[in-house]
Amino acid sequence: MNTHTQRAIVLSLLVLLMAATRTHVFSHFAPVPDASWAVFFIGGFYLRAWTRWAFPLLMALAVLIDWWVISSQGISFWSHYCVSPGYWFLIPAHLAMWLGGLWLARHYKGASVAALGRLAASLFAATALCHLLAQGSFYWLSSSVAEPTFAGWWKNYSDWFLPYLRSTAMFVAVAAIAQVASEQIVKHSHAGAQERKQR
Template identity: 35%
Template sequence: MNIKQWLQVEYLPLPLIALMALTRFHHFGDVLHLPDASLAVFFLAGFYRKKFFFVFLLAMAALIDYIAIKNGVSDWCVSPAYVFLIPTYAVMWSAGRYCSTFKALKISELATSMSLIMLATTAAFIISNISFYLFSGRFDDLSLLEYLARVALYYPSYLSAALIYAGAGLAVIKIIYALPALTRRHKAG
């Protein structure tokens, strides 16, 4: 089995599962911890194209959150709005699924994929934050505009973490897809 088949068929989930397990405990990261890679993991899981894997990652995210809370991480973000992480992550997974159709190592396809990552991440940010405002019960004394002004400060780190992780993963996938053609060209030349 070559590396492309290895990543495509059987073992692609392992690096994604490990990445989420290693980073999800600290959403924004700090000096000792990497930022949460969950958005990028769901994007890259879209390349795997298995709905079961999407459901598995949702369950894994919930389990990691449960373990983190049991070990002292604040449960402030867990509220009735928590269920809206499903459409938040579904946006990322769907964008990855769409980008999986781009097989070539072309600048135009990479630009389209990065644009879709940005768009999907922005949609994910809006879904998760608006639902948290509306359904968490924590902002009764705050107008929607005041809330949006406060959470907008988190958007750059939210977007940059997703772009860095997903961009790196996308680059690895594109290189793996391009390796057979590059090898054939090298042998022919």
């Protein structure tokens, strides 16, 4: 399987994952959490050569899903509680996740304890920045918050950060396990091929 095909498979899986989970984005109590942040992080890791068009494609899909979910409720997109001038900060917020995955890919040389540490650090930093942009823009720019204060913003940020980090990390962990498993399969297949050559 060539690299182009592998990227196409990864992109297709990410599209399906976001389509399956982002429909719950306006319900904080959905049985399956929104995987969007993880999708952009994983996309940055695997699709860096396609960044120029894969990121805009996934971003457009996210907006399209939001529009469809809101419209299907009989509500105008622009009048929904979650849509404010801060909504467009989701572009740099999701880009922060993408860049986190991109940074990890540039420093990834194979599964190791050091690689796990870099994964944890990059995921934490990217999620913290993404949450700052997404939550902060809503808090400070939305008319839904009548009297914004720094203390109120910080409470809101800290209350929601760990749940978002936990759900994002859950999806990224599945991708990391799949990555390690695929590396082991390739390693053993190469070892087997070498053994057969030596016989």
